[in-house]
Amino acid sequence: MKKLKSLAFVGLLTLSLSAQNKVPLYLDESKPIEDRIEDALKRMTLEEKVAMCHAQSKFSSAGVSRLGIPDNWMTDGPHGIRPEVLWDEWNQAGWTNDSCIAFPALTCLAATWNPEMSMLYGKAIGEEARYRNKNVLLGPGVNIYRTPLNGRNFEYMGEDPHLASRMVVPYIHGVQSNGVAACVKHYALNNQEVYRHSINVNLSDRALREIYLPAFKAAVQEGKAWAIMGAYNLYKGQHCCHNQYLLNDILRDEWKFDGVVVSDWGGVYDTEQSAYNGLDMEFGTWTDGLTEGKSFAYNNYFLADPFLAQLRTGKIAESVVDNKVRNILRLTFRTNMNSKRPWGSFGTEEHALVGRKIAEEGIVLLQNKGNVLPIDLNKTKKILVVGENAIKVMVVGGGSSSLKAKHEISPLDGIKKRVGSSVDVVYARGYAGEKSKAQDGLATGQDIFDDRAESVLISEACEAAKTADAVIFVGGLNKNNGQDCESHDRSELGLPYGQDKVISALSKVNKNLVVVIISGNAVAMPWVKEVPSILQSWYLGSEAGNAIASILVGDANPSGKLPFTFAEKLNDYGAHALGEYPGEKGNVTYNEDIFVGYRWTEKQKIKPLFSFGHGLSYTEFAYGKASISSKNMGEKDILTVTVPVKNIGQLTGKEVVQLYIGDEKCSVPRPVKELKAFEKISLKAGQEKNVEFKISIDDLKFYDENKKEWVAENGKFKAYVGASSTDIKSVLDFELK
Template sequence: MKFFQNLVWVAIFSLSGTVAAQTPVYLDETKPMEDRIEDALSRMTLEEKVALCHAQSKFSSPGVPRLGLPENWMTDGPHGIRAEVIWDEWDQAGWTNDSCMAFPALTCLAATWNPEMALLYGKSIGEEARYRNKNVLLGPGVNIYRTPLNGRNFEYMGEDPYLASEMVVPYIEGVQSNGVAACVKHYALNNQEYDRHAVNVEVSDRALYEIYLPAFKAAVQKGKAWAIMGAYNRYKNQYCCHNQYLLNDILRKEWGFDGVVISDWGGVFNTKEAAYNGLDMEFGTWTDGLTNGKGDAYSNYYLAQPFLDLLKNGTIPESVVDGKVRNILRLMFRTTMNRNRPYGSFKTPAHASAARKIAEEGIVLLQNKNNVLPIRLCETKRILVVGENAIKMMTVGGGSSSLKAQYEISPLDGLKARVGDAAEVMYARGYVGNIDGSYNGVVSKVNLAESRSADELLDEAVNKAKSADYVVFVGGLNKNSHQDCEGGDRTSYGLPYGQDRVIEALSQANPRTIVVLISGNSVAMPWIDQVPAIVEGWYCGSEAGNALASILVGDVNPSGKLPFSMYVKLEDYHAHSFNDSIVYPGLNHQQIYKDDIFVGYRWSDLHKKIRPMFSFGHGLSYTTFEYGKAEIDKKVVRQGESLRVRIPVTNTGNRSGAEIVQLYVSDLKSSLPRPKKELKGFKKVDLQPGESQIVEFEIDESKFSYFDDKKHAWVAEPGKFEILIGSSSSDIRSKVAFELE
């Protein structure tokens, strides 16, 4: 109410108290935005300008009440709108109307390989943020999957920069269509949680530009993101939240970013660097971003009183703060000062439907020997569900993305609801993991207390398995510390809590044992040959159980594909192949990316002795697809021209399904080392049984280029290339050659 009163006051009276002749320019939405920004800036005092640059509470920064300029309110995403916290504390505020719709984790979104799902996701979560009157959503995350131990991989979009780039753009567009800024994070090189507040990353410019920056660049130049969040770590010995090279040289100068740069919570350490090196808004200083904090310390932030003092004594010119305020005002005019902003909506049936649809498209069928899936209910009397993850809430925990969800359907409840009276659904715990279901003030609705021993739990599960028609083991990781959780990396590649032992025993007791992994990371699978079916079930939010059940019983034909490679052992990942702590996790806060541009499938393509368990882009269906011969419209491509690729794809099975057709480019001879192939296109096509469709791609010179760090430029080197069309990075169905002149 106060904000609207200020607007009326400013509209009627001039700053001197006399009747205004006309509406001030900054309030006139018919005027160009940059004119409005300059007008508002000219009316502000130095103290008001500085106040805009730092937090006033855990999740807000001040406006200028005198001018009717509103506060900025942030909310954690990227999977749902965080519950309200007390103004100056991390504890829950105790609201009864702030439980949100939980959407699938971004690994699941990436696994849809469907930009339409990314747009739906962004639009839906943007509506929830807008309804809660937030004008900045702290997400999405697009850091690259370099190691499967990274505790925060579940918040990101996989190992490939092209896939992440194509999926982040529509997410941003969907969020910002609601007048809410998407704040893309964590810029940049935040590829682990271990030592994240201190580690200095050394990486070649080539790897930086080819692997770790493309998704951020796409977010800025194609998605037109209104906000970017700096990372905790250091690069070139400067913290990323005030990093000259990343923020000024690349983000502003090279990419033309005109939005606002926001610090990660507690990511600022120096006033002069924060002033000069591209940061606009400082949040969370003296906190670890989640639990610890220094109460009511906002005036002491680096961009608060210390900044003001340096401005007043002339050490820092006022033009520096003016630049920051312009960016902050631009954020305001795009969001809270836009009177045509939609009103948004919150935890609606439409949002539940969106969450379920995204989950169903993202769940990946990894293995299905003898077509044990889908479960044939007409032939089934008993289904045994085993595993703690079948009942454990996964919306609670994991770090800043932890949610106070309106509801969460567990895998057990989802399967029970779908099966109904068609068969008996039994349950056995199987193993005990972390029984603490609370996190950051949100308490799980499920009691995980267990007094029985591991042997007793195993005996119960095995005995029940012997009389079941199907056994569905639901395990994997969880959102507890040192698993899929912010603040620390996993300590091993294997499944925790003795799950391997349980799976092996179940597979011996029942040949129809199906393993469902709930996780955001790859895990070791020593039992892979003992079980017929494996499903990657991700963290799927409120509708997790319903979505999983629809896949298991065949209501939905699985179509998800992996956004990262899954290897047999940890050492198969390039970052872990050196047996050198300087590569991972770092030594004395220093880290060298010796794996360079060869991350994920780019590495195993070169290394003949390493084969993934499940390749990047892999995912099975309940139907089959046949690829024809790829054709191109020209054999010789001149620089500046585009190339058209066409390939027929046919559904050769007996049910409808969707296939993700992937296009890779291979440079057969180059002056610099290059990957054997790189993803440069993909399309998801829905086909009825027997239906064929011509899938078309258009690729231009940028798809043939590499980054030459000596020239600091992208180079499309003349020579011979191949287009490879496949169902995954290791399942190439057709090739066609061309020459670039």
């Protein structure tokens, strides 16, 4: 109500002053934003300026009602608009009209390898945020997948900086087309949940620049993000929410970021560091982001009364707060003081279908021996569905991405709906996890706890499997503590609740077994050779069951590719092989340096379980011989790599063609190859298309720590064209002179 009054006041004030031809400059949208900012700033009191720099509730910060400048309202993303909570509590506000569409997790979006899907996603979720009158969406997340144990990996876009960079930019454009700021997070190096508030990350400047910053840089310089959220952890001994090097030296001075820097909730620790080291808006102080906190402590925040006191005495110059307020006003003028922004829409069928489309395109067919998939319904009379994840609500839990969804179709219900009455669909539990827990007063509304013995559950499933034409096991992880969940990391790579035993037992009694893994992380698969078909299906949101069913029966042809490496065991990841996870005595060192994910497995000659970029289809693609426009490259030359790709199967399908570059000889260690370009193409049966990639000198560069700049050394390079990081179809040689 307070916000609506502020917005109404803006309109009345503008109309009143317009009649007198005395419209204040800051309200005149025909004038440049920077001029409007300066006009508003000079009208504000010191107290009003400081009030804009810190929260006034769990998810809002103050505007200036006297001037008709509205409050700023944040909402958790990046997978859906968080339900309303009480003003000063995390518990639900009890609204009946805040049930959103739950979109697929960002691991699924990254797995589409399709920037068009990213744009569609951003536009739709931005419309939901706009309708709810939120002007900052706290997402997307682009932290790099360093370890498969990170509890928040499901919120991010995988292990490769190029893939994450190409996918984050259109997401931002889509969100901000609604007059809602995308707040890209968590800047930077937030790659584990264990010790997340206290761990200091040590790594080389090269690893920072080549692996962990590119997606943030793209978000700022190409996406033109209006907001950035700091991370909880420390870097160079300073918390990332007020970090001189990250926020001032790189973000502001080097990248020329002109948006607002928002703290993560509870990520601020000092008034002077917050004042000088790049933070603009402080949220959630004295809280772990979920449960703890002193009631109505907002005036005690570091950027509240303590900040005001130092400004009044002159210990901190007023120009310091002025710079923060400029950034906040710029945010306000771009969002909730932009009269031309659209109205948005919320909880619509159209948005649900957007989520389903992204889900179908992000599901990855990992394995399909004997063409068990798609299931032929003309030859199928009975389908057995096994596993807790076939019936479990997945949108509740997981931390800040927990949602109150308007609907969520379970895999079991999606399968039943799709196959209809002509096929008998039977369900068996197979395994059971712990009881579901409410989060922030939001419960799943279901009680699926089952305390029967493991042997009983397995025996029941196997007995039913003996008479089924197809068996679909739906398992994986969930969003409980210790799995895919904020504030917690996983304890192991393996599946929980004894699922491996269930899968192995089922494989012995029915050869038509499909394993569907729902997770935001890689999992170990000791049964991989026993199972013909495996789908990686992520957390898919409201339309999860419908999307999974579409893939299973072939209504949709799978085209997702893995955005991170599935290794056989934990020590096949550099972070674990070198012993630096989760760190000790307050420090973690990235000894694997730039060799993250496939860069590590290729360096060590480790065969992954499933490679980065891997994903199968129900059709088949043939790659012709690739060609390159020249064998020699000068500093300003652009080389063109061309490869013909043909659909030689019977169905229309999509393929992600990938280009990697390798440096044959260099003064510093370099990966065997690195992703530099990709294109997703759709081909009808029998259709052929030439795919072209451009190579510039920037694609050949590494970060020179001595020179503090990006350099490319003369010498021989290879261009690799393939269907994954290991499925290489052509290798081309060229030389930089």
